[in-house]
Amino acid sequence: MDDRPGSRPITPEATIGPFYPGIFLTHTPQDLWTVAPLVAHHPEGQPVVLALRFIDALKQPVPSLVVEFWQANASGRYRHPRDRSAAPLDPQFDGFARLRTADDGTMRFCTIRPGAHPVMEREALRLARPEPVEGRARSGQALPERVGEGGVLRAPHLRLTIFASGIDRLVTQIFFDDEPLNASDPVLNSIPEASVRDRLIAVRRRAADARGPVEYALDVVLRGEGETPFFDDWY
Amino acid sequence: MELARVDTGRVLPVVVNDRESEARTPSRPLYRIPEEARDPFAPVPPPPLVRADEHDLTRIAPGRPRAQGEAVLIAGRVLDEDLRPVRQTLIEVWNANALGRYSHAIDAGRNDAPLDPHFYGFGRLVTDNDGRYAVRTIKPGAYIARRDIGWWRPPHVHFSVVGSGVRLVTQMYFPGEPLNDKDFIFLIVPEADRPRVIGRPTASSGRDRAFEFDIVMRGRFQTPVDPD
Numbered sequence: 001m002d003d004r005p006g007s008r009p010i011t012p013e014a015t016i017g018p019f020y021p022g023i024f025l026t027h028t029p030q031d032l033w034t035v036a037p038l039v040a041h042h043p044e045g046q047p048v049v050l051a052l053r054f055i056d057a058l059k060q061p062v063p064s065l066v067v068e069f070w071q072a073n074a075s076g077r078y079r080h081p082r083d084r085s086a087a088p089l090d091p092q093f094d095g096f097a098r099l100r101t102a103d104d105g106t107m108r109f110c111t112i113r114p115g116a117h118p119v120m121e122r123e124a125l126r127l128a129r130p131e132p133v134e135g136r137a138r139s140g141q142a143l144p145e146r147v148g149e150g151g152v153l154r155a156p157h158l159r160l161t162i163f164a165s166g167i168d169r170l171v172t173q174i175f176f177d178d179e180p181l182n183a184s185d186p187v188l189n190s191i192p193e194a195s196v197r198d199r200l201i202a203v204r205r206r207a208a209d210a211r212g213p214v215e216y217a218l219d220v221v222l223r224g225e226g227e228t229p230f231f232d233d234w235y
Numbered sequence: 236m237e238l239a240r241v242d243t244g245r246v247l248p249v250v251v252n253d254r255e256s257e258a259r260t261p262s263r264p265l266y267r268i269p270e271e272a273r274d275p276f277a278p279v280p281p282p283p284l285v286r287a288d289e290h291d292l293t294r295i296a297p298g299r300p301r302a303q304g305e306a307v308l309i310a311g312r313v314l315d316e317d318l319r320p321v322r323q324t325l326i327e328v329w330n331a332n333a334l335g336r337y338s339h340a341i342d343a344g345r346n347d348a349p350l351d352p353h354f355y356g357f358g359r360l361v362t363d364n365d366g367r368y369a370v371r372t373i374k375p376g377a378y379i380a381r382r383d384i385g386w387w388r389p390p391h392v393h394f395s396v397v398g399s400g401v402r403l404v405t406q407m408y409f410p411g412e413p414l415n416d417k418d419f420i421f422l423i424v425p426e427a428d429r430p431r432v433i434g435r436p437t438a439s440s441g442r443d444r445a446f447e448f449d450i451v452m453r454g455r456f457q458t459p460v461d462p463d
Contacts (some may be wrong), residue, residue, distance in 0.1 A: 010316060010453045011431050012424045014406040015256075017393060019337040021329050021357040024395075027283060056258040064341065068397070070278035080279045080400065096280040120274035152271050159276055161402055166255025168247065169404060171276045186272040222259045232244025232265035233276040234453060 018165040020066055020100075028098040032069075032111040033213075035092050043093035045074025045112035047213040050158065050174070050202060054105045057224035061105025065164040069097045069109060071157070076115030083120045110213070114156045116181050155181035155188065167222065170230045175201045176216055191229055199228045243267065251419045252384060277402040277454060282323050282361055290360040292328065292372040295353055302354035302373050304333025308440045309407065310369035311449040313362050313396055320366025321452055324398035328370050329357040330391070335378030346378060371443065377414055389414035389421065394450065401452040408433045409446070 035041050054062040072078045072095060077087035079094050095114075099107045156179055162170040175182050182188055182201065191197045202216035220228045244265035250256035288297050293306045313321040331337045336348035338355045354373055362368050372392060380386045391406045408415050410433050415421050424432055434446030 009428065009431065009451065011403065011405055011450045012428045013403055014393075014420065014424075014432070015250075016395070016404050017406075018341050019329065019331075019339040020393075021327075021339065021355075023357060024327050024329075024359075027359070028280070057262075058258050060258070062259060068278060068402075070276070078279075080275060082275060082400070094281060096278045119272050154272065159278075161276065161278075163404060164255075164259060166250070166253055166257075166259045169402065170261065186269050190269045190272075191266060223262050227261060227263055229263070229266045230261050231276075232267050234245070235268070235270075235273050 013168040015165055015168055016066065016163040018064065020064070020163070022100070025066070025098055025100055028096070029094070030097055030099050032093065032095070032097050032109075041092045043073065043112050044090050045093075045115075048111060048113045048176075049213050049215040050109040050111065051215055051217040052101075052107050052109070052174075052202075053217075053219045054101050054107075054162075054164075055219055055221050057222070059224070061101070061103070062164055062222065063101055063103045063105060065101040065105070065162065067099050067101075067107065067109075068161040068163075069095075069099070069111065070159040070161070071095045071111065072114040072117045074112050074115050076117030076156075078117070078120065080120065083117075085118055085120075087115065087117065109158075111158070113176065113214075114158065116156050117154055119152045119154060119186075152186050153181065153184070155179050155185035157185070157187075162220075164222075170222075171233050172220075172228060172230045173200060174218060177201045177203045187231075196229055199226065248423055250423050252381065252386060253419055275400050275454070277400045278397070279400050280325075280398055282398055283325060283359070285325070285359045285361050289358045290328075290368075290370045292330070292354070292356060292358045292370065295355060300353050302332065302351050304351075304354075304373040304376075306371060306443045307374045308369060308371050308443045308445040309392065309434060309448050310367070310437075310445065311447050312366040313368065313450045313452065314366055315401060315452050315454060318451070320362070320364070321396070321399050321401055322362055322364045322366055324362045324366075324396060324401070325359060326362065326368050326370070327357070327359050327395040327397070328372065329393045330372055331375040331378060332356055333373050333376050335376030335388075335390075348376070348378065374409065374444075377412075386419065387414050387417070389418050394448075396450060396452065401454045403450065403452050405432060405450065407446075407448050410434065410436060 033047050054065050073090040073093045075087040101107050157173045157175045202218040244267045246264045249260045332351045332354045334348040336346050375390045377387045380388045389412045395404045434448045437445045437447045
């Protein structure tokens with residue numbers, strides 16, 4: 001097979017269809033408050049609940065929609081090899097979860113409020129691109145050191161990858177409405193209209209139990225009136 | 236604050252005659268993230284522990300009877316866009332049984348085809364250090380997607396790749412299936428790219444027909460080592 005760069009374009013994406021196996025959900029963390037049932041270790045940070053509802057162009061709830069959440073820990077550090085920030089990793093927190101909507105289009109994601117963080121190492125990414133080597137991994141390759149400090153600061157947010165019957169992979173980011181850094185977040189502010197930005201900002205609401213975790217709610221509209229902004233991550 | 240210039244991204248296509256695609260596909264172009272804020276969207280979850288027999292969907296468990304239908308071997312490599320192997324990365328596979336029925340609660344009231352007691356139709360595996368994988372499954376049957384317009388889905392196997400900072404879900408079709416060119420989900424793939432979602436027949440493996448299906452992932456964010 002031809003292995004020259006560009007000779008083999010990207011494999012096209014497709015919908016997960018209606019029959020995504022439920023066992024793939026149970027194989028993956030669905031609640032990031034806890035490490036495992038009865039384990040005494042817990043992640044650092046403030047537990048929060050994100051209550052989402054997914055709606056289509058006909059204003060109908062979207063059941064069986066799968067969301068993969070990916071986020072920094074309470075200190076603003078991703079468990080990602082490209083995140084070279086000085087913030088500490090949390091041994092109890094990987095920041096990855098997968099949930100499915102119920103028949104009413106809702107899901108409740110129990111997680112830790114992520115910290116603010118600088119944009120992950122872009123410069124290192126570009127420099128780290130090796131020449132393609134046919135059929136072999138370039139293992140043990142040293143990554144360049146961080147190029148400069150003080151990158152662009154991101155407001156606390158969750159990254160969502162969304163799958164459902166009828167759509168290919170969608171990605172977006174969700175923010176918290178009581179967060180002052182939203183005002184300077186470069187992704188949020190790349191959306192010119194405030195009313196559209198607001199569609200990415202989950203609203204804090206009173207929890208039933210005042211001592212319970214803080215809850216944030218947001219409707220995600222896949223298409224139509226009030227459509228949520230989705231991002232292009234082909235870069 | 237000064238508003239950044241909006242640079243619009245892709246407009247996602249809607250699958251013809253697919254009501255879910257019509258109701259759920261965003262109508263607006265995707266938003267482009269400002270260059271200074273572009274970093275990975277795809278997660279790097281720890282690779283899960285996968286049992287050695289999970290790549291073989293033709294039996295529910297080792298030693299159990301084989302499922303009905305034709306066993307096929309699908310093997311290939313997962314590569315990033317620089318053609319580096321995507322290593323130690325989770326692949327999830329699922330497909331209908333030989334008669335086109337999924338073992339899924341949602342398929343229960345809408346599909347007359349029977350379940351096969353010896354076929355669940357889902358499995359997992361992790362790519363090796365060359366990005367290679369192999370899965371053995373039952374060639375799925377076609378099934379009707381919309382009776383009112385006679386839309387049949389051709390035999391296809393779903394693939395999901397997650398880990399190492401890359402993310403992709405796709406469907407693999409079988410060569411020479413007359414239903415391929417009538418399937419609206421297949422036809423939304425640009426014509427030049429269609430060969431990339433069709434398994435390529437290779438030398439058979441024992442008695443099984445074998446297909447090669449390489450998956451090339453967008454992104455250069457994958458990395459071989461975690462410096463933790």
